[in-house]
Amino acid sequence: MEYRRCGASGLQLSRLALGLWHNFGKDADPLRCKSMLRYAFEQGITHFDLANNYGPPPGSAEINFGRILKEEFASHRDEMIITTKAGHEMWPGPYGDGASRKSLMSSLDQSLKRMQLDYVDIFYSHRYDAQTPIEETMQALSDIVRQGKALYVGISKYPPEQAQKAFELLKANHTPCLIYQDRYNMLVRKPEEQHLDLVAKYGIGFIAFSPLAQGQLTDKYLHGIPEDSRAAKNGFLTEEQVSRNIDTIKGLQAIAIQRGQTLAEMALAWLLKDDRVNSVIIGVSSKEQVADNLKALENTSFSEEELQKINQLLS
Numbered sequence: 254m255e256y257r258r259c260g261a262s263g264l265q266l267s268r269l270a271l272g273l274w275h276n277f278g279k280d281a282d283p284l285r286c287k288s289m290l291r292y293a294f295e296q297g298i299t300h301f302d303l304a305n306n307y308g309p310p311p312g313s314a315e316i317n318f319g320r321i322l323k324e325e326f327a328s329h330r331d332e333m334i335i336t337t338k339a340g341h342e343m344w345p346g347p348y349g350d351g352a353s354r355k356s357l358m359s360s361l362d363q364s365l366k367r368m369q370l371d372y373v374d375i376f377y378s379h380r381y382d383a384q385t386p387i388e389e390t391m392q393a394l395s396d397i398v399r400q401g402k403a404l405y406v407g408i409s410k411y412p413p414e415q416a417q418k419a420f421e422l423l424k425a426n427h428t429p430c431l432i433y434q435d436r437y438n439m440l441v442r443k444p445e446e447q448h449l450d451l452v453a454k455y456g457i458g459f460i461a462f463s464p465l466a467q468g469q470l471t472d473k474y475l476h477g478i479p480e481d482s483r484a485a486k487n488g489f490l491t492e493e494q495v496s497r498n499i500d501t502i503k504g505l506q507a508i509a510i511q512r513g514q515t516l517a518e519m520a521l522a523w524l525l526k527d528d529r530v531n532s533v534i535i536g537v538s539s540k541e542q543v544a545d546n547l548k549a550l551e552n553t554s555f556s557e558e559e560l561q562k563i564n565q566l567l568s
């Protein structure tokens with residue numbers, strides 16, 4: 254596994270992180286969850302990405318992760334980067350959503366209890382909340398670090414102008430933003446417009462989520478929608494989205510074959526070729542998918558010709 258310093262910080266992050274948004278909730282097979290986490294860790298993935306609302310139901314991914322952590326990794330806590338977030342709706346009423354000081358502080362306390370941890374390595378404001386003054390949110394993040402409940406802080410899904418303001422405020426508070434997290438993959442290239450340059454300018458790491466466009470950038474949907482796939486199972490990825498993108502996906506698959514990679518490997522390598530991208534957070538439903546995705550690290554360079562062909566397909 255390759256590790257890279259996150260932005261200008263001293264913290265090294267594995268280039269692949271494992272996210273627990275799907276497939277680690279209450280109904281997930283505990284043995285399968287355990288084997289995916291164990292395998293990932295054995296292969297050098299040290300970074301595990303959670304949020305208060307991951308499940309379903311919300312909170313159950315943190316509960317399961319905490320249990321597995323205790324049973325399997327108790328003596329390895331210092332070799333792991335564990336993150337959580339707050340900012341999407343988590344409990345009813347005015348304090349279970351958004352980025353107020355009350356919501357962030359209460360939510361983190363709940364997350365720590367669910368995961369049976371004293372602290373997380375990174376705590377994120379999960380999304381920009383226009384109803385809360387950004388000064389209040391950033392002060393709460395800074396205070397969370399001072400309380401020792403998180404070692405570092407990050408933000409996710411902030412528009413560029415607000416992200417810049419957040420970076421300035423955190424810097425002034427002497428609790429610099431470590432990392433910025435956003436959706437980035439071959440089908441969604443918005444971070445290329447402003448965020449990637451912005452984080453590089455501030456010495457902040459960029460981490461991409463949904464790097465496989467929730468499974469679309471794999472060989473999974475080439476011949477229809479498999480029954481056990483995310484597109485068949487829940488509303489986060491729809492069959493309509495897949496059918497809209499299928500021609501592009503098939504074109505990309507042909508380029509991947511020429512490179513001697515699977516489409517998943519090429520899609521991850523394509524993100525990691527950019528030095529501004531510190532790491533990517535993969536989601537998986539099996540140990541085999543972790544293994545396939547790890548192979549992406551074997552070749553993350555692209556010829557000009559390959560990049561041109563890819564850009565033509567994506568434009």
Ligand SMILES: NC(=O)c1ccc[n+]([C@@H]2O[C@H](COP(=O)([O-])OP(=O)(O)OC[C@H]3O[C@@H](n4cnc5c(N)ncnc54)[C@H](OP(=O)(O)O)[C@@H]3O)[C@@H](O)[C@H]2O)c1
Nearest residue numbers: 272273274462463464465466467468471482483536538545
């Ligand atoms: N900050 C935020 O707001 C935010 C939002 C979303 C996600 N995230 C983070 O990012 C993580 C990853 O997001 P994601 O799950 O959407 O990532 P993703 O890697 O784009 O998609 C994961 C899905 O792709 C399929 N897959 C993965 N590897 C495969 C392979 N080698 N071959 C075939 N199919 C493969 C699996 O689908 P099947 O389940 O169908 O097998 C898997 O569940 C989340 O867990 C979370 O930690 C953060």
